[in-house]
Amino acid sequence: MLNDWDCIIFDADDTLFHFDAYAGLQRMFAGYDVQFTDQDYADYQAINKPLWVDYQNGAISALQLQTRRFTGWGEKLSVAPEVLNSGFLNAMAEICLPLPGAARLLDALHGKVKIAIITNGFTALQQARLERTGFRDYFDALVISEQVGVPKPDRAIFDHTLALLGNPARERVLMVGDTPESDILGGINAGLKTCWFDHGTRPLPEHIIPDWQVTSLSELENLLTQR
Secondary structure (H helix, E strand, O other), X not given: OHHHOOEEEEOOEXXXXXOOHHHHHHHHHHOOOOOOOHHHHHHHHHXXXXXXXXXXXXXXXXXXXXXXXXXXXXXXXXXXXXXXXXXXXXXXXXXXXXXXXXXXXXXXXXXOEEEEEEEOOOHHHHHHHHHHHOOHHHOOEEEEHHHHOOOOOOHHHHHHHHHHOOOOOHHHEEEEEOOHHHHHHHHHHOOOEEEEEOOOOOOXXXXXXXXXXXXXXXXXXXXXXXX
16 A cells, blocks of 8 residues: 555644643643633634634734734733744643654654655744654655745645655645645645544535545554555
8 A cells, every 4th residue: 555655744733743722721821820721712712713714715824823812812911922822832842742653653654655744833833843752854844834825725835845745646645634624625626645534523524525534543554554
C-alpha cells in the first residue's frame, strides 16, 4: 500500500497532536489570577469558532482572528489581546502531546514517502510543538497558513506544498486531517486523495466525501502499511 504513495500530508491539530484549548486557556489565564470556567470556555468558543470559519473562507487574516478572540478579555484585564494570544499559544506548546500512534506512524513512513504538514494553526505554536515532540526531522515540509497568506481549504496552499515536495503526481498524494471543511475539501479541490480522521464528535457533511475514513492513527498505519 505504501508503494501507492509518493507523499502524505497531515493536518496538525487533532490529527497528529492533541489540541486541548480549554487546558491551554486555563493555564494562560491562571497567570492573570483568573479561574477560567466551563462557561468562560463556552463563551470563548462562541466567538472563536465563527472567526475560524471567517479565516478559512478568507474573510479575515490570521492576525485578526488571533486578536479578536481575546478582545473582550483584553478589555476586562487591561491587557493587549495580542499579549493574551501569545500567552495562549505558549501555553498550548507547553502542554502539547502527540496523539496515540503518531510517533509510530511517522516512524513507519519516514524514509519511504515524503511527509508534510499543512496547518491553519499559528506559527509560534506549530514550530515549538515540533521541537518539543522531536518530530521536526520527520517532515520534508512544514506549511503554515499564517506564513503562506492563505488557509486551507484554498487550493493555493496545497499547490505551494506540492511545489515544495517536488510536484508529485496528485493521485499519489494523500491528505490526512480531522476537519472536513478545510482538510478534506481542500484536498479534494487540489486533486489529492483524502483520509478523514473521525474522532466521533461530529458527522461528516454530506457533500464532502473522503476516499478513506479512520478513527485512530494506528488504523491509518495499518491501512498504509498493509500489502
